[in-house]
Amino acid sequence: xxxxxxxxxxxRQVAKLSRLDLSEAEISQFTGQLGAILEYVEKLNQLDxxxxxxxxxxxxxxxxxxxxxxxxxxGTEKTxxxxxxxxxxxxxxxxxxxxxGGF
Amino acid sequence: MSKEILKLSCRDLQAKIAKGEVKSGDAVSxxxxxxxxxxxxxxxxxxxxxxxxxxxxEEIDEKIAKGQSVGALAGVPIAVKDNMxxxxxxxxxxxxxxxxxxxxxxxxxxxxLLAADAVIIGKTNLDEFAMGxxxxxxxxxxxxxxxxxxxxPGGSSGGSAAAVAAQMCFASLxxxxxxxxxxxxxxxxxxxxxxxxxxVSRYGLVAYGSSLDQIGPLTKDTADCALLLNVIAGHDxxxxxxxxxxxxPLCDFLSGVGKxxxxxxxxxxxxxxxxxxxxxxxxxxxxxxxxxxxxxxxVEIEMPHFEYAIAAYYLIATAEAxxxxxRYDGVHYGHRTKNAGDYIEVYAKSRAEVLGTxxxxxxxxxxxxxxxxxxxxxxLKALKVRNLIRSDFTAAFGKADCIMMPTSxxxxxxxxxxxxxPLQMYLSDVYTIAVNLAGVPAISIPCGFDNKNLPIGxxxxxxxxxxxxxxxxxxxxxxxxxxxxxxxxx
Numbered sequence: 001x002x003x004x005x006x007x008x009x010x011x012r013q014v015a016k017l018s019r020l021d022l023s024e025a026e027i028s029q030f031t032g033q034l035g036a037i038l039e040y041v042e043k044l045n046q047l048d049x050x051x052x053x054x055x056x057x058x059x060x061x062x063x064x065x066x067x068x069x070x071x072x073x074x075g076t077e078k079t080x081x082x083x084x085x086x087x088x089x090x091x092x093x094x095x096x097x098x099x100x101g102g103f
Numbered sequence: 104m105s106k107e108i109l110k111l112s113c114r115d116l117q118a119k120i121a122k123g124e125v126k127s128g129d130a131v132s133x134x135x136x137x138x139x140x141x142x143x144x145x146x147x148x149x150x151x152x153x154x155x156x157x158x159x160x161e162e163i164d165e166k167i168a169k170g171q172s173v174g175a176l177a178g179v180p181i182a183v184k185d186n187m188x189x190x191x192x193x194x195x196x197x198x199x200x201x202x203x204x205x206x207x208x209x210x211x212x213x214x215x216l217l218a219a220d221a222v223i224i225g226k227t228n229l230d231e232f233a234m235g236x237x238x239x240x241x242x243x244x245x246x247x248x249x250x251x252x253x254x255x256p257g258g259s260s261g262g263s264a265a266a267v268a269a270q271m272c273f274a275s276l277x278x279x280x281x282x283x284x285x286x287x288x289x290x291x292x293x294x295x296x297x298x299x300x301x302x303v304s305r306y307g308l309v310a311y312g313s314s315l316d317q318i319g320p321l322t323k324d325t326a327d328c329a330l331l332l333n334v335i336a337g338h339d340x341x342x343x344x345x346x347x348x349x350x351x352p353l354c355d356f357l358s359g360v361g362k363x364x365x366x367x368x369x370x371x372x373x374x375x376x377x378x379x380x381x382x383x384x385x386x387x388x389x390x391x392x393x394x395x396x397x398x399x400x401x402v403e404i405e406m407p408h409f410e411y412a413i414a415a416y417y418l419i420a421t422a423e424a425x426x427x428x429x430r431y432d433g434v435h436y437g438h439r440t441k442n443a444g445d446y447i448e449v450y451a452k453s454r455a456e457v458l459g460t461x462x463x464x465x466x467x468x469x470x471x472x473x474x475x476x477x478x479x480x481x482x483l484k485a486l487k488v489r490n491l492i493r494s495d496f497t498a499a500f501g502k503a504d505c506i507m508m509p510t511s512x513x514x515x516x517x518x519x520x521x522x523x524x525p526l527q528m529y530l531s532d533v534y535t536i537a538v539n540l541a542g543v544p545a546i547s548i549p550c551g552f553d554n555k556n557l558p559i560g561x562x563x564x565x566x567x568x569x570x571x572x573x574x575x576x577x578x579x580x581x582x583x584x585x586x587x588x589x590x591x592x593x
């Protein structure tokens with residue numbers, strides 16, 4: 001981690017990766033606040049973890065497999081019920097492909 | 104009569120309803136009397152279902168009149184945090200992005216409450232997506248503490264805690280990712296249990312930090328926590344992280360409450376008391392004295408990695424949140440911007456227009472720590488420290504049955520006191536967060552009041568899947584004290 005605190009350029013890049021269209025005021029606010037939080041978490045480097053395994057979860061189980069059985073699903077109507085834009089069968093979004101007939 | 108009903112515990116109310124001595128309809132009317140009178144000031148509820156609740160109560164009363172058998176929560180008015188999916192009403196997570204979202208299915212805990220004949224009366228306020236420690240991050244409503252309306256109820260399950268404290272329901276469900284059941288329970292003077300990770304199905308709980316989230320009850324006392332745990336615990340094939348009953352056998356959590364734990368050994372961590380207000384330390388220490396008088400042995404231990412929990416948590420939880428909240432894309436459900444040129448802008452503007460500042464901040468932090476070049480230094484490092492924190496708990500439980508410490512370093516703080524500095528807000532979770540990282544269960548029960556008449560919480564932590572003993576230990580304290588019986592004057 002070293003001395004690396006986050007700068008405004010990095011915050012802009014993270015906002016892009018996060019798909020958040022932030023205002024300049026937010027970008028500048030977050031640059032300071034994220035910097036302070038990242039400085040605080042530096043304290044983890046006081047610990048030698050070279051021989052420690054990462055722990056992703058605490059459960060005494062690993063894989064959970066169920067039987068491959070067909071079950072009732074929600075169905076189209078319920079699945080689309082909360083969509084902001086839709087027709088009878090599909091979610092509607094702006095065009096994604098640049099070239100017509102791009103398939 | 105409604106005053107008498109409101110004083111009852113869930114189990115006494117259920118017993119009286121099941122015998123026909125009290126009508127569920129009267130219990131529902133009594134809590135709506137309170138809601139209509141006081142929730143304008145308290146702000147605990149985001150939605151309430153009076154007509155549906157009265158109708159359901161009538162159906163349960165009819166079943167009883169016909170002599171049919173009824174469930175463990177028959178006719179009991181219960182509130183649920185608004186991050187659990189219900190087919191009735193909205194499921195908003197107190198976020199403008201989901202303000203009008205209507206779930207097509209019920210969370211498993213909702214199905215279980217209904218199967219036990221509970222009456223779900225409404226859905227309670229929270230910090231947006233359960234991200235916060237004061238409920239001030241709600242995008243929809245302000246909730247205040249019933250003990251002092253200038254103060255926060257705690258968070259993120261602040262509405263659930265305030266509703267129980269103000270007797271606007273008999274019990275509620277909350278969720279706890281870093282203390283979000285226990286800390287508001289402590290601030291509002293009620294009992295709040297975070298079960299072991301895996302004990303209760305998370306199916307239908309809107310995800311925040313998936314390796315940490317767990318649903319649990321907030322109630323008037325420990326025995327009611329046990330009763331609700333009886334109803335909601337157990338394996339669910341729809342949640343692969345809910346543990347099968349061979350690994351974690353179920354039992355009747357309620358029947359043991361009231362029975363002493365013999366040869367009880369309590370671990371305390373003297374160094375951890377340094378960080379709490381003196382009145383909190385005094386309250387918790389006098390609670391431990393009561394256990395001593397009951398014959399418990401106190402073992403002083405060290406937990407050398409405990410102080411690293413907040414740092415590890417805010418890397419792990421935000422990393423998980425950044426992934427979980429990617430689903431709010433303005434396409435499948437929720438708010439969509441009217442100002443998008445292309446599909447990328449649909450995502451970026453829909454999210455930016457309505458998500459609150461704390462949610463954005465956590466998505467940003469999580470995205471950063473998972474991004475290329477920083478993953479090892481931050482996220483992986485935090486997971487390794489998580490293992491060290493868990494090993495502190497394993498070592499502690501080798502020496503004692505439970506660990507006792509404060510739930511929170513302060514009593515309820517003033518509204519607005521910590522909103523300007525997110526790091527200060529994070530630090531208020533210093534005692535609760537390590538428990539989530541270790542996956543173990545813990546309860547907060549009232550153990551005193553400070554000089555402003557604000558409740559102090561005692562936190563008791565036990566080994567994984569040790570809820571039966573944990574609840575018995577908490578019950579021992581309640582049998583000697585009446586802090587849990589004190590109610591705020593509204």
